[in-house]
Amino acid sequence: MAEKIVHINYVRIAGALVLAITIQVVLGHIWGRAHFYLNPLTIVVLFAAIQGSPIAGMISGSLAGVFQDSFSGQLIGVSSFSKTLIGYAMGVLNIKLVIRSVFFLAPLIFLASCAEMLFAVLLDRIVQVRPIVTGSSILTVACGNALIGTTIIKLGDQIAHAKKK
Amino acid sequence: MPLHIARKREVILLLALQIAHLIIISAQVPLHGRTTVLEAAVFNLLSPFQRATAATLTGIASFYHDYIGLRHARTENIDMRKRLDQALLELNRLRTKQQDVQRLEQLLRLGETLPYEMEPARVIGADSLNPMKTLFINKGLLARIRHNCPVISPEGFLVGRVVTPIAPSQATVQLLTDSEASVGAILANSRTYAIVSGIGNGRCLLRFVPSIVDVAPQEEVVTSGLDQIYPRGILIGRVVSSLTTGSVFKDITIQPVITPNQLEYVLVLTGEKPSGPDATANPN
Numbered sequence: 203m204a205e206k207i208v209h210i211n212y213v214r215i216a217g218a219l220v221l222a223i224t225i226q227v228v229l230g231h232i233w234g235r236a237h238f239y240l241n242p243l244t245i246v247v248l249f250a251a252i253q254g255s256p257i258a259g260m261i262s263g264s265l266a267g268v269f270q271d272s273f274s275g276q277l278i279g280v281s282s283f284s285k286t287l288i289g290y291a292m293g294v295l296n297i298k299l300v301i302r303s304v305f306f307l308a309p310l311i312f313l314a315s316c317a318e319m320l321f322a323v324l325l326d327r328i329v330q331v332r333p334i335v336t337g338s339s340i341l342t343v344a345c346g347n348a349l350i351g352t353t354i355i356k357l358g359d360q361i362a363h364a365k366k367k
Numbered sequence: 368m369p370l371h372i373a374r375k376r377e378v379i380l381l382l383a384l385q386i387a388h389l390i391i392i393s394a395q396v397p398l399h400g401r402t403t404v405l406e407a408a409v410f411n412l413l414s415p416f417q418r419a420t421a422a423t424l425t426g427i428a429s430f431y432h433d434y435i436g437l438r439h440a441r442t443e444n445i446d447m448r449k450r451l452d453q454a455l456l457e458l459n460r461l462r463t464k465q466q467d468v469q470r471l472e473q474l475l476r477l478g479e480t481l482p483y484e485m486e487p488a489r490v491i492g493a494d495s496l497n498p499m500k501t502l503f504i505n506k507g508l509l510a511r512i513r514h515n516c517p518v519i520s521p522e523g524f525l526v527g528r529v530v531t532p533i534a535p536s537q538a539t540v541q542l543l544t545d546s547e548a549s550v551g552a553i554l555a556n557s558r559t560y561a562i563v564s565g566i567g568n569g570r571c572l573l574r575f576v577p578s579i580v581d582v583a584p585q586e587e588v589v590t591s592g593l594d595q596i597y598p599r600g601i602l603i604g605r606v607v608s609s610l611t612t613g614s615v616f617k618d619i620t621i622q623p624v625i626t627p628n629q630l631e632y633v634l635v636l637t638g639e640k641p642s643g644p645d646a647t648a649n650p651n
Contacts, residue, residue: 273413279389279391283388329396
C-alpha cells in the first residue's frame with residue numbers, strides 16, 4: 203500500500219476550526235436544537251484527517267476538542283481526548299485505504315462521529331459527570347456530520363483536482 | 368524522514384496528547400462540588416468572548432426583527448388606513464341613516480299630534496333656476512296627493528302647497544317664498560289678518576296690515592285659514608322689519624321659518640282626520 207507524506211497547513215486548520223466554532227455558536231443562537239443535528243468541529247477534524255494526515259487529525263482533534271469543551275461547559279479534555287483519537291484513527295485509515303468513494307466515506311464519517319461521541323460519553327461516565335449528549339442525539343449528529351462532511355470533503359477533492367489541472 | 372520513524376512519532380504524539388488530556392480531565396473532576404481552578408480560569412477566559420458573541424448575535428437578531436417589524440408596520444399602516452377610510456365611510460353612511468331615522472320619527476310624531484291625514488315625502492329636487500320657487504317630492508297621485516294640498520316641514524312650519532304638474536309618484540311644491548305664492552296669514556300678537564306673499568329672495572312680504580297696527584320685530588306670523596287652502600295656525604315666519612311709509616298699509620318683511628334648500632323631508636296634508644267613533648270604526 204502506498205503511503206504519502208502530506209505537508210499540513212496548520213493555519214488553515216486553525217481558521218477552519220474558528221469558522222466551525224463560529225458556525226456552531228451562530229447556529230445555536232438561531233436554532234436552539236442545531237447541536238442535535240450537526241457538529242461542525244468534528245467535520246473539520248475528519249476533513250483534516252482525510253485531506254491531511256494522522257498528525258493533522260490529532261492536532262485538529264485536540265484543538266477542536268478544547269474549543270468544544272470550552273464552549274459547551276463540559277470538562278475540558280473530554281472532547282479533545284475523543285476527537286484526537288478519532289482524528290488519528292481516521293488519518294491512519296485514510297492512508298491505508300485511500301477513502302474517496304461517497305458510499306464508503308459517508309458511513310465512515312457516520313461511524314467516526316458515533317465513536318467520537320461514545321468515547322466522550324464513556325469518559326464522562328468514568329469521571330462521573332453527566333454527559334451532554336444522548337443516544338438519539340448521537341445518531342442525529344452522526345447523520346448530519348455524514349451528510350455535510352461527505353459533501354465538504356468531496357467539494358475539497360474537486361477543488362484540489364481543479365487546482366492540479 | 369523514513370516512514371516508520373514518522374509513524375512512531377505520530378503514535379508518541381498521540382499518546383502524549385491523550386495523557387495530557389487525561390491529566391487535564393483529572394484536574395477538573397469536581398470534588399465535593401467545588402469549582403476547580405482550571406474550570407474557573409477557562410470560564411473567566413472565555414466569558415468575555417461569549418458575552419461579545421451573544422451581544423453581537425442578539426444585536427443582529429434585534430436589528431433584523433426591528434427591520435422586519437418596520438416592514439410589517441408599514442404594510443399594516445397601509446392596511447389600517449384603508450380600513451379606517453372604509454370605517455369612516457361606513458360611519459358617515461350610518462350617521463346619515465340615523466339622521467334620516469330621526470327626521471322620520473319627527474314626522475311620525477307630528478303626524479300623530481296634528482288632526483290631518485299626512486303623507487311623508489322626501490324632497491328629491493328643486494327648481495334649478497330659483498330654488499326659492501319650487502320643490503319636487505317623491506310622492507304623487509298614488510299617495511292621494513292632490514293640487515293645493517298644504518305642505519309643512521317636519522317641525523310643523525309652513526313650506527307651501529302642491530301645484531301642478533303632479534305625477535303618480537312625484538309632485539311639485541310651490542314654496543311660500545315663490546314670488547307668485549300668497550298665504551292668508553294672521554299676526555300672532557295683534558291678531559291682524561294679512562296676506563303673506565313671496566318675493567323670490569327667501570323672504571316674504573306681509574301685506575295689507577294697516578299703518579295703525581303696532582307690529583313688533585320677531586312677532587310670529589301664522590296661517591289664518593281664510594284662504595281655504597292652508598289650515599289655521601301653522602307658523603309661517605317672523606317679522607324682520609316693519610315700516611310706516613305714509614300709505615294706508617305698512618311695509619312688513621318677514622323671514623320664513625323654513626329654509627327651502629335645507630329641507631329633506633316634508634309632510635303633505637292630504638285631508639282632515641276623520642273624527643268620532645264611526646270614523647274610527649270605518650275610516651272609509
